[in-house]
Amino acid sequence: MTFQLARRAERMNPSIIREILKVTERPGVISLAGGLPSPDTFPVEAMREAAQRVLRDSPREALQYAASEGYGPLREWVAASLNAHGLQVDASQVLITTGSQQGLDLAGKVLIDAGSRVAVESPTYLGALQAFAPYEPEFVSIACDDDGPLPDALDAAKGARFFYALPNFQNPSGRCMSEARRAALMAKAQALDLPVIEDNPYGDLWFDAPPPAPLASRWSEGTVYLGSFSKVLAPGLRLGYVVAPKALCPKLLQAKQAADLHTPSFNQRVVYEVIRDGFLRDHVPTIRARYKQRRDAMRAALERHMPAGCRWAVPSGGMFFWIELPAGSDAMALLPKAVERGMAFVPGAAFYADHPRLDTLRLSFVTVPPELIEQGIAALAQTLKEHG
Amino acid sequence: MTFQLARRAERMNPSIIREILKVTERPGVISLAGGLPSPDTFPVEAMREAAQRVLRDSPREALQYAASEGYGPLREWVAASLNAHGLQVDASQVLITTGSQQGLDLAGKVLIDAGSRVAVESPTYLGALQAFAPYEPEFVSIACDDDGPLPDALDAAKGARFFYALPNFQNPSGRCMSEARRAALMAKAQALDLPVIEDNPYGDLWFDAPPPAPLASRWSEGTVYLGSFSKVLAPGLRLGYVVAPKALCPKLLQAKQAADLHTPSFNQRVVYEVIRDGFLRDHVPTIRARYKQRRDAMRAALERHMPAGCRWAVPSGGMFFWIELPAGSDAMALLPKAVERGMAFVPGAAFYADHPRLDTLRLSFVTVPPELIEQGIAALAQTLKEHG
Secondary structure, X not given: OOOOOOHHHHHOOOOHHHHHHHHHOOOOOEEOOOOOOOHHHXXXXXXXXXXXXXXXXXXXXXXXXXXXXXXXXXXXXXXXXXHOOOXXXXXXXXXXXXXXXXXXXXXXXXXXXXXXEEEEEXXXXXXXXXXXXXXXXXXXXXXXXXXXXXXXXXXXXXXXXXXXXXXXXXXXXXXXXXXXXXXXXXXXXXXXXXXEEEXXXXXXXXXXXXXXXXXXXXXHHHEEEEEEOOOOOOHHHOOEEEEOOHHHHHHHHHHHHHHHOOOOHHHHHHHHHHHOOOHHHHHHHHHHHHHHHHHHHHHHHHHHHOXXXXXXXXXXXXXEEEEEOOOOOOHHHHHHHHHHOOEEOEEHHHHOOOOOOOOEEEEXXXXXXXXXXXXXXXXXXXXXXXXX | OOOOOOHHHHHOOOOHHHHHHHHHOOOOOEEOOOOOOOHHHXXXXXXXXXXXXXXXXXXXXXXOOOOOOOOXXXXXXXXXXXXXXXXXXXXXXXXXXXXXXXXXXXXXXXXXXXXXXXXXXXXXXXXXXXXXXXXOOEEEEEOEEOOEEOHHHXXXXXXXXXXXXXXXXXXXXXXXXXXXXXXXXXXXXXXXXXOEEEEOOOOOOEOOOOOOOOHHHHOHHHEEEEEEOXXXXXXXXXXXXXXXXXHHHHHHHHHHHHHHOOOOHHHHHHHHHHHOOOHHHHHHHHHHHHHHHHHHHHHHHHHHHOOOOOEEOOOOEOOEEEEEOOOOOOHHHHHHHHHHOOEEOEEHHHHOOOOOOOOEEEEEOOOOOHHHHHHHHHHHHHHHHHHO
């Protein structure tokens, strides 16, 4: 090849999930693999009306170049919404991003040097590993229990550039950090002077009670907070945001400008039109109710079908069950057998920065309806009984 | 600050243009500074109809996560459109990006190591310098004349990772490379085994005759081609594309996935709906006619008002005049005086990777109507006469 690749390109790899989805996306396969929100929850009519209003009332602004920071009223909305959840931020700290994936990329770009240490949960979100990896960090995996990362395990991350944490209904484990764990973890992080990147795509999708206050509310100067409209409106709009301590905002903004100038002004205005008068207050509960019903369907199916030796916690929100198979199992080897039986999952190994646990897998309960969840779990259980 | 910045953050700076625009965007100032397309050219009605159709016919697909490569039919359209201009590519080589600024970022991410040499024209597009700089290259400025980069000057770039070129109505200089220059330049690049990144946001905006065939048509294996819908439809949609040799596509795709997962599916489908049946065939000529009229208005105003010792070439397309002031002038020092007189421009120094020419400035002729162009140039000329 004429082109010489940068060294960092070696750290870029095709997403394992993506490759799996290609194999499993054939007709007749019930996919519990992908993390796709249910399209039944997309507010199509509200979007249609909002798009009409924006193109009628402010077409020139919506279709023109715009400020890299994002659309002012949307930034105000985000700040107000976070302040209602215990943060204390103003709109000048809000940077609108092209999905919260871009927030991960910008944070990595601004904070990671080659060889920097970056601490992550174990397991953690695959997309974050992919966003950070091109900046050539050394990942430090932080041990976790069912309640989240173990505060004392953070000692191993002393001197790292940051600790990346997903406190609410984590992808992939589904776990939600308790109030006590949050307090202990953030006290430890602050004592170590270890900055935190808090990623919260799922926090609104609680089933019984809202999760405790964000990590950022406990150490605002040391925490960057990432949020998204993908799970409460629709992911195809690619709309997320980063909220950062004021000292860090200028560099994040410069990185944003270099990356794509600004997030589409049209999309920002359409979403603001949808949400400005309280739409989410009524809409999000309908998503919660739908997902809770599917969570219950998957819980019942797991209890009904799964063979002895499998372990899972019941998530209290979000989109995922995390299954621990009997010791010695290899979920990657099981996947083709499961697909033959008509279902797909994501092997858990993809979600580890190092020391992957082969005996784990992730199931999404939101993409397919309850009757298919039942069939899919039955097929998984059969596969485990035959090949597990 | 708790956060430790990556070394590359030192290479990020606020855009000088952006800072200038902040100062000059006050009521009463005629801005010939910004590179904003005229909003009169935005096809608002076609966009409105397309948005309706997309949200009626395929809302679930338009609002859901989608492939990182981009929307298939749009990729096919781009490939067909480029093949009609002399390239030979297929849709698998087309990556849809969040504006062509993202194409610059992805190319930099995949190809530049710290200390790599990267060759650029002199002057060159500021946004490209900003996109590449965080990857810590050493820039090599290639000498140019009115016809574009001098082929023999490329010798200085031997061993560089790539040469970044804007052959058509370059931002900021307005110049368009002749057929002969393209042939000589690409022969030289290929002889040096020096890859080329060809950026073509303005190629469709020709006034008298279409520009010669793309650089990529002369050395397809060695050229990455960037295109955009910003200047022929609307920039607020943030829709561009990268077309790369097949060997390079997987790494660009992985970089794209890590950067923002995918470009908004809604926007891709809306734009495809607008353009699929030949809309641009009738629409782009109306933009050309409008911009040609404004180019003529600025040419006439420059000839009428500008003091002796100023030099400019008349651009045959695009959006910009590039003015060389009498030797010893300092356009940056003149700017506040011009703003006092009610007009704004961009000092040319911003567009150089090194050895900035202080005696240059850029004027956009597309954002304001002819009567304001006349007033703005008169104010500039007065400023030069008083302070030049």
